[in-house]
Amino acid sequence: MNKRYLDYLDQLEAEAIHIMREVAGQFQKPALLFSGGKDSITLVRLAEKAFRPGKFPFPLVHIDTGHNFPEAIQYRDELAERLGEKLIVRNVEDTIKKQNLSEPTGRYASRNGLQTYTLLESIEEFGFDCCIGGARRDEEKARAKERIFSVRDEFGQWDPKRQRPELWNTYNGRISLGENVRAFPISNWTELDVWNYIKREEIVLPNIYFTHERECLIRDGKLMATSDFIYRDPEDEIVTRKIRFRTVGDMTCTAAVESVAYDIDTVIAEIIESKISERGATRIDDKLSETAMEDRKKGGYF
Amino acid sequence: MDILRFITAGSVDDGKSTLIGRLLYDTNQIYIDQLEAIESSGRVNEDGQVDLSLLTDGLKAEREQGITIDVAYKYFSTPKRKFIIADAPGHIQYTRNMVTGASNSNLSIILVDARNGVQEQTRRHSIISSLLGIPHLVICINKMDLVGFDENVYNQIVEDYKQFAASKLAAKDITFIPISALRGDNVVDRSENMPWYEGPNLLEHLEKVPVSNDFNLDDARFPVQYVIRPHTHEHHDYRGYAGKIISGTYSKGDKITVLPSGQTSTIKSVELGGKELEEAFAPMSVVLQLEDDVDISRGDVIVKQEENLDVSKEFEALVCWMNNKPLRAGAKLLLRHNSTETRAVVRQIQYKVDVNSLDNIMDADQVQLNDICRVQIKTATPLLLDKYENNRANGGFILIDETSFTTVGAGMVESITHESELNYMI
Structure with missing residues (x-):
């Protein structure tokens, strides 16, 4: 070469x-x-x-x-x-x-x-x-x-x-x-x-990018972290799941994905396998209109 | 794994969007939510399959007007390469967009409808690719399914194209592939309908075409972008010249000249991310430290002493005009060449180039949007220029309107009058 x-x-x-x-x-x-x-x-x-x-x-x-x-x-x-x-x-x-x-x-x-x-x-x-x-x-x-x-x-x-x-x-x-x-x-x-660059450069990320148990509510099929800021319907289903965040934005519009990826390598493997785009999986704000x-x-x- | 940047040119009818959709879809770059968005728009092709061309569908503003305004960038990768597609609309009024997309591409995919053969548009896209110095052309003879996958049809088009290319194109590497983007023949998978074709399919070719030689590693050019002076106790005397090696190589100990001042020194270190490198080469972004305390600022260029280079204020160039207001001889503009910006005047418009035939049109006192013309330019500040055909990275420049500050032209240097020659003339 x-x-x-x-x-x-x-x-x-x-x-x-x-x-x-x-x-x-x-x-x-x-x-x-x-x-x-x-x-x-x-x-x-x-x-x-x-x-x-x-x-x-x-x-x-x-x-x-x-x-x-x-x-x-x-x-x-x-x-x-x-x-x-x-x-x-x-x-x-x-x-x-x-x-x-x-x-x-x-x-x-x-x-x-x-x-x-x-x-x-x-x-x-x-x-x-x-x-x-x-x-x-x-x-x-x-x-x-x-x-x-x-x-x-x-x-x-x-x-x-x-x-x-x-x-x-x-x-x-x-x-x-x-x-x-x-x-x-x-x-x-x-x-x-x-992600490959983060891996190569050994950059430490906030831990919410990796799997953890969190209480979420299910909204339009997406998992939203519960917090004081998110609107709640009495009928909202509350669950505790092993999740991670694929994008990290405002808590009210950033959904989690179910994941067991615990480090950069397993996250990379998961993204390669994923059939849903990054924003499609995690952003409520893009879904509001085409x-x-x-x-x-x-x-x-x- | 490296990067191949390519441009696809063609109009809606050529099946360009379908081809890009096919490449993305067959390499598994399309996500379910993106397919769903298309399915929910209700548009499917005659076979009842999702219309892949919609994957490249653009903005609301474009759909409303039924046009493509702009170059869109798409990405996919295979284990061998990362690919960056500049998807440019191909109508004649969009020469501007194609020139823009071509400026950063190493390869151009040109689509020919097998039913129509080589058309004016085929020639135009090929000529623009060639003028922009794209080294690799791939001519995809598309819609082979509509001509019964006939080898003779393919051979005739290849013959016609070769004849045209021999007289008009600078590109050395031209590859022909018979495909059906709609059905996927020879795009990512080998076609069973065309056993007579023994070459690679499109993706195989894109994965293999050698691009590392496309960087010019002979002519060392380092435009200084920014001077790093930490003024800290630890780095009290540190003075680093930050920039990108746009061509050539640099090593510790190299004897250098700073242009336009002509000061000389020796490279003390080549650094990237705080680490010293033995050697750095194009297109790396690095920091150079010099042995001597010389006065260098943004816009200066560090070159090798051995090359004995000279700056110039006068040169001739091909310019693609990108503004609604026409260009006239005598126009004063801003010119940006790498990290230098200077005032410039277009002293003479020599001729226009017909992008469909490469013929010169002599009577050209006015240059309109999307025209390509040959001009004589004079700048206020001396520049270190290369001919575009010798060094793409140092032979291109942009022209900026002095009041609106929009980019109004893209230029490629064709010949240079050096300062030293001017002195002889006096």
Whole structure:
């Protein structure tokens, strides 16, 4: 074999590092959006590879719905502490009070959609001109058409018809005042690529990614962790199952999957065997309509 | 396991969406919930099977208008390779999208309807692939089921295509495969209907085509993206130049020149993730430290002294115009080449290229959206350029509108006037 052979994970890593450094080089005030999920944890490792031994040229920003898994929040705080990097947390709760928004109600009540308001508020508060996110094109068909540098207007809106052509590895981050960019370094990674990278890099994840017993309620055939935040019907069936989370988001819209996968290898084996997509298995928010993601992105979501 | 990036070009009628759907479906990349979404839309083909073309169906905005706006990216992998598909719409008004998708691809799949043979669209897609420097072409003669899997039909199309390719295309590696995307013949499984075809099926070919040689490892080019200066006690004097090796190789001890300044030094270390490497090569993202304290910032390029390279401000290029407002001679634009951005003026539009025939159209004072033209450009800042045909990674650039900041053109360098030559002319 050619000795100058670059494995697919090395190629994906090189591309992601290049994108992060373009963000650092082209923008005045970038931020890395950190959720505590595996994709943003991967972004943090890539940022270490891109900028060490220097400091990150951006803070980590978490838009906290207040309904997150405590395990993810603890992980977030410990990680920022260990890295010695700045963590900014902004709460959806505060935005609700400040902007007098109505708290969603009913069976599918979730603050997930309200994150957009807090995100836009934070962008304004700190003057962020670029937010790095962990979205991947394999997740969803609207994301399949997303750019690596995605220009948003001052309302954060994504307009598929206004997208800039993106050629070679040349990213155009020029924006007018008020606009901002979302940058997606792991656009070309799949769920499995992320897990294989986590394995190779020996990254420690929050334990909710692995099997554990948890009390859940069954909603539309999906297992939702019980918490104070989730809407309950008197007739909801409550069960205790061995589960893990395939994605980690807001507790009110992230479903669990039944699993006995206890480490990275068994998780990888499970994903290879899985017949259901990552978002299909775990996201209530995408199921609400066929174009749910497209609509949310147009409204300023990731 | 490595990565193959390929583009599929074709219109709805060619069966392009069906082919992609087939590749994803037969390699088990389609999940139940995605199939259910299609089934619930109620659209099935004449055999009562799920219409695989719907797997690549796009946005609401596109469905409403019955068009494809944009390049969509799809992913699948086999134990041998990870594949990234740039799925570009193929109508003539979407040259822009195909150029975009082709810019990052190593291979182009071009679909020919067996009933129609080589068409204008076949030639257009082939020519664009060739102009964008894609080294491998796969010509899939599709819908063989509709011509009775006839070997003669296939041979005639191959003959016609070869004749066209010989005079118009730069690509050296052209492979022909007779397929039926709808029925799956020769896509992932060998066709029992075409025993006369002895070559590989499409997936076998995609898995085997050699791509590691597609990276240029001869011409060392390292555009600096970012300077790492920790200013900590531990790393008090650390100064690392962060960037991606877009072509060539770099090792400790290499004698280097920084362009455009011309300062020289020696590589003290090549690092990735805090670890020193013996050697790094394209397309790795690394950090270089130098022996001497030289003044380097973003946009500078680190090259090898032995290459004796020179920067330039004047060059000629092919440009694909991507904006609704036409391009005129004298236009002032921003030009981004790797990590350098500079002002530029299009001094002359020499001719337009007919993408259906590769003929030159001389009378070209205005260039419209989706036109490809040859232009003379002058930049404010000197650039280290390569001819696109010699080094794809350093021969491409984009043009940006000075007020809207949108990307309005994609350029490929064809000839360069070096600074030193200009001096001789005076």
